[in-house]
Amino acid sequence: MKMNMPVTNHEVVMKSGAILVTRTDLKGVITFANDAFVEISGYSRAELVGSSHNIVRHPDMPSAVYEEMWNTIKKEKPWHGVVKNRTKAGDFYWVNANAMPLLENGSVIGYISVRHAPSRTDISEAEQFYRKVATNEAALHSTGAAAFFKKIKEISLDKKLAFASTLLAAPNVFLMSEFLNTADYGLLSVTVTLTVLGGLMVFKISHNTSELVNLSINELRKVSQNKFGVPPNLRRDDQFGDLFRTIYGTGIKLGSDVGRLNQDAADALRIISGLENVQSSVLITNVNLDIIFVNQSARTLFSRVEADFKKHLPNFRADTLLGTNIDVFHTNPEYQRQLLGKLSDSTMYELELAGHAFQIIAKPVISADGSRIGYIAEWMDRTQENKIEREIENLVNSIKVGDLRARIHLEGKEGFNKSLSININGLTDVIESVFMDINAIMQKMADGDLTGNIHTDYQGAYAQCKDNINNTITKINQFIEQIREAAEFVNNASQEIASGNNNLSHRVEQQAASLEETAASMEELASTVKCNATDMQQALNVVKSTAQLAEKGGDVVKSAIVAMREINESSNRIAEIIGVIDEIAFQTNLLALNASVEAARAGEQGRGFSVVATEVRKLAQRSASAAAQSSEMIQNSVQKVHAGTAFVNETGTALMEIVGGIIKVGDLVGHIAESSNEQSAGIGQVNQAVAQLDEITQQNAALAEEAAANSMAMSEQSAKMTQLISFFKLSNKSSSLAVRQHDSTSKKAVVVKPKSAAVVQSSPSYNSDWEEF
Amino acid sequence: MSQENKTPVVKETFVKNNSDVAVTIQYLSFVLGKEEYGVDILRVQEIRSWEPVSRVPNVPPYEKGVVNLRGAIVPIIDLRERFSLSKVEYTPLTVVVVLQTGNGNHTRIMGVVVDSVSDVISVDKSEIQGAPDFGTKVSNEFINGLVSVNERMVMLLDVDKLLTLETTEQSEN
DSSP, rough: OOOOOOOSOBBBOTTOOEEEEEOOOOOOOOEEEOOHHHHHHHOHHHHTTTTTTGBBTTTTSSSSHHHHHHHHHHHHHHHEEEEEEEEETTTEEEEEEEEEEETTTTTEEEEEEEEEEOHHHHHHHHHHHHHHHHHTTOOOOOOOSHHHHHHHHHHHHHHHHHHHHHHHHHHHHHHHHHHTTTTHHHHHHHHHHHHHHHHHHHHHHHHHHHHHHHHHHHHHHHHHOOOOOOOOOTTOOSSHHHHHHHHHHHHHHHEEEEEEHHHHHHHHHHHHHHHHHHHSEEEETTTTTTTEEOOOOHHHHHHHHHHHHHHOOOOOOTTTTTTBGGGGSSHHHHHHHHHHHHHHHEEEEEEETTTTEEEEEEEEEEESSSSSEEEEEEEOOOHHHHHHHHHHHHHHHHTTOEEEETOOOOTTHHHHHHHHHHHHHHHHHHHHHHHHHHHHHHHHHHHHBBBOOOOSOOOOHHHHHHHHHHHHHHHHHHHHHHHHHHHHHHHHHHHHHHHHHHHHHHHHHHHHHHHHHHHHHHHHHHHHHHHHHHHHHHHHHHHHHHHHHHHHHHHHHHHHHHHHHHHHHHHHHHHHHHHHHHHHHHHHHHHHHHHHHHHHHHHHTTTTHHHHHHHHHHHHHHHHHHHHHHHHHHHHHHHHHHHHHHHHHHHHHHHHHHHHHHHHHHHHHHHHHHHHHHHHHHHHHHHHHHHHHHHHHHHHHHHHHHHHHHHHHHHHHHHHHHHHHHBBOOOOHHHHHHHHOOOOOHHHHHHHHHHHHHHHHHHHHHHHHHHHH | OOOHHHHHHHHHHHHHTTTEEEEEEEEEEEEEEEEEEEEEGGGEEEEOOOOOOOSSSSTTTEEEEEEEEEEEEEEEEHHHHHHHOOOOOOOOTEEEEEEEEEEEEEEEEEEEEEEEEEEEEEEEEOOOOOOOSSSSSSSGEEEEEEEETTTEEEEEOOOEEEEEHHHHHHHHH
């Protein structure tokens, strides 16, 4: 007896609903094991198929059980028992085993074994029983009375019926003998008739029943051999009819199942052949990870990499892959099994092996009842892809860190990878070109050269970028041109402001001096005003005495007027007297002339007389001239007296006016005295104002100084700005302008320097002035 | 005739007084406006002050009237008006020079009103110059000549012509 050792006390519980199926040939060598069996046995299918079925036998099982099983099934009878099996690892599992011969055309071609999950009661009973068998406390075969009863129990049906009928008929025979004794023939005949009828019916029934049972057995055999036909007696209304209909239904059900299985098998075949020819490399394993399917692509793949794989996996052989465990792929199979055990859904993982990269999409195959029945794995050789991925990644990383010279090498690339590489290189070329252009233009801009433009033709966003950069440079050109003009303007303006501030400082200085003078004047003015105030009082007194004197003057004038009138009268009388004298002189003259005439007429005799006449005439003339002079003088004196009178009159009125005026003067002097006091107060305010002016002027001076310094700083800044801006080299016509302006600004900058020095020198002088001030 | 007779007398006087060198004539000078005129002193009868006159009707305006001069009726003419000079008011100093002409038996006397009598001047006859044709308001026919005395120009009037003319004019009228 084969003893499979070692064993453990660990039980693998069979899942309820699971069916373990094996087929063996007539010698008990396994020809087929379903996945459930392979899974629970722990062996690979390759290990199971071709091995004797006792590979799973557990040492606890009595060998008598197997003897009985073999005896039973060799009699072409099905065998049933609760069996303890051993897994490869030494664990045990209990099954409810059914074994039966596999018939074909009436002859046995092998045996089939179907196992279900047993209940715990079955297991415990079986365990107890087997223990008793092992200790010979129990036997498999019944002995003694038990065997006898079993024999009776298993007498064929028609015999049992005949025996039963006989037992039933016995009372009737007793009744008939009673009726015969009592000569109750009526009842006797009825009883006999009924008994005979009953006996006939029992016979008939038993016969028919036996026949029908045999028929049923026959039909069921056919069904078991997958020979489905229409059994007779389907229309019977009795229980046999039901039996046949059930058999028929079972047959139809089985037929349909077989048809569906065939269909599934055909479908599976189509899928398998389809899988066989797909591009992807597909491996399918059972639940124990034994490879049960390898398609063409996978075979090609693995034969291609076999040589490389063998370096790491010496057991790997591509041609015998089918049936081997996938552990051959893994250096650490346990870990892999754990991974797969947790697998619940499609999972992708990467496998690096012997310089080859694989992407494996593994997915558990779940049966309809939710149990895991295997795995399907799709292998993809990602070596080339990974290589190009790495190259692209390197390239992208290079581009990411700004190395735009990197490219993908095209050697050894074909197809999609090559065109992808060419395209990516082209993309990099464009990016490199764009950045080289931008870099060049920015370099020039950094050096202040704004003459450049991007001339390369680009498309899309690059073209936009290019246009925007070109526009930016143009705009900056214009902008800097304007800034340059503005800077020059600011430069000029700031110089003007500087000179203006200088002037302002001078003026503030003058203002300060003027303020000093003003302050001194104001002090003098204040003292003067005080003197005025005191003088005014004196003036008032003087005015009063003046008024008195003026009144006296008026009296004097009145007496003067009287005297004048008297003088006038005297003069008039004198004039009259002189007129008389004049008239006398006139007459005398006339007389003398007449005397002269007479003397002339007298000739020689009148000669002496003529002389006298002449003398007289001369005297008369002298009198006349004296009178005339006197008259003239008197006239003069009269006129003068008149004028004097007028003057005195005017003097009188004037004196009166003077008196009135003096009184007014007195009032005015009073007012002036008040005004002087007010002036004193006003001058005090003016002094304050001058002090404030002084303060403000000082602030002004400080501000002017500050402004001068600021304007100088501004001037320097603007000159610096002009210099800075001259850094830019502009495009087109403005570039020549730039050169010219640069020269002019540089000259200006030179000119500005001494000016600023002058201003700086002048500002301390302000300070010293201010300290004096 | 009387003229001629008197002239030698004068000459003689001069001859006697001033040897034989020159013949002097005495003129009475008077003033009309600003001009000084002279008349032969021998033609002067009297010099009087102005007295109011009796008006004579229907005479030229320069004839002021007549006065009774010690029994003789003497016509008075205003020389200013006669010489077409501007009229002046008469004053107590206005003088009337009574002139006479000794034309044969017919002696004629007339008073002329002048502004004033200035002097008696002696003129050497050789110093008398001819009257010019123009330059004065007195017609040439009355003027015998011009003489310069003490740088004053004195126009010498011909009394006869003056009075004759007057007569003829009167007769014509």
